[in-house]
Amino acid sequence: MEVPKDLRYTIEHEWIRINGNKGVIGITQFAQDQLGDVVFVELPKPDSQVSKESTFGVVESVKTVSDLYAPVSGKVTAANPDLESQPELVNSDSYGKGWMIEIELSDPKEIDSLLSPEQYIEQCEKEQ
């Protein structure tokens, strides 16, 4: 199971890659594996607001539907346009081309409450 060291995680299996005052958000490899084949992703429109721990979208696999939770609060600056025609990118490249949204952080301190890679690995082991 791949858990990149440069990301932070939520217990609901989202990751965030911080770059200055912005963050790119997606779901983890563990999450996409649990979901199975992703066939549809519903994302918020740019300029909408997301708040920490609230749902910002939905990911649908053949088997199940799952809410997406924002790791931190902020304004959506981009939503991955490729996921509309290629939702399977979430399965094949969950930390790369399968990213979901980019946000401008409204409270960077919120990052401190997220899981470190080590804590996230522990969390996954508990669920396995």
Place this chain on the structure above:
Amino acid sequence: MSQEPSTALKTTPLFETHKKLGAKLAPFAGWHMPIQYAGVIQEHLCVRNGVGIFDVSHMGEIDIRGKESKKLLQKLITNDIEKMSDHSILYTVMCYENGGIVDDLLVHRYSEDHYFLCVNAGNSEKDFQWVQKIAAPYNVEVRDISSEIAQLAIQGKDAEPLLQKLCDAPLSDVEYYHFKKVKIHHNDCLISRTGYTGEDGFEIYLSFNQAESLFQMILDAGKSFDIQPIGLAARDTLRLEMGYALYGNDITSDTSPLEAGLGWVVKLDKEDFVGRERLKNQKETGLTRKLAGIKLLDRGVPRPHYPVYSEDEVVGELTSGTFSPSLNVGIGLCYLSTERATVGSRVSVGIRNQKVPAEIVKPPFVPTGVKK
């Protein structure tokens, strides 16, 4: 998700094999079953385009023997047993007196005084009790042999050439909905040309303790056909593309076979059977609702219990729904009033806070590949 079996769950003889093959296992109808291996879409397309193997040992089997077996079955089921020849198979339902469905099942006829029924896993105990109850006045022996019998399904256009490699007797003469007793690599098997996928293929019944080695043998022999093990998730998408009803979802004790589009297995002109009066009455007065096929016209995944709208009015809810890997769209089944269930009419499916436009279609959603 734990991969260890709960003590309350039954396991098939292939439980360890499934784990080795990397299956995701989950509780299903009281059994610990493989839901998927490589991925639902890949497994689904493997069956549609080539061949796949399923462990369906959770299915229930009931053996019926005795001089009055035929008489009992005629009373028990809605279809007409009279038309069966030896080694033929009949799809049917058995109903309660009120016309609701006890279960849908396959009847296999060895001879006039020996049959065996293949019933749904989740219903097998209920079915056994029901059959025993109806059988009480008849001179028959009814046995639940579910725990002795394993079942493998080999489905797809390559199923026959693959199995022929392992089987001495010719399989080309096993017609659709017929079975044969054969030896597959020294294992005594009953092989039937049936399935639940809409593809040509076979279902093999054999003793529990032989299933693991035969499963492995078929996987090995199937390498040249790119065979894959297929989980229950793909079994569900395959069956729904065919519009086959699923007990507990599309057919229940509250639905009649006529409403479910299974009127073709209800023979009102045969001798009396349980539920006949009610079904006859329903046919005479006309149906008020029927099970319709629904195809989304926009993106989204319909799922069981999602509401179906006609403009702003809720007119039903999905009994089954999924993403169709063959069509790349959402499909489902829903009971609608007979007027609304007209092919071509428009409805919409409530998916979260959106109404996704959809069209009424006549199942199957994709053409069948069975050998009729």
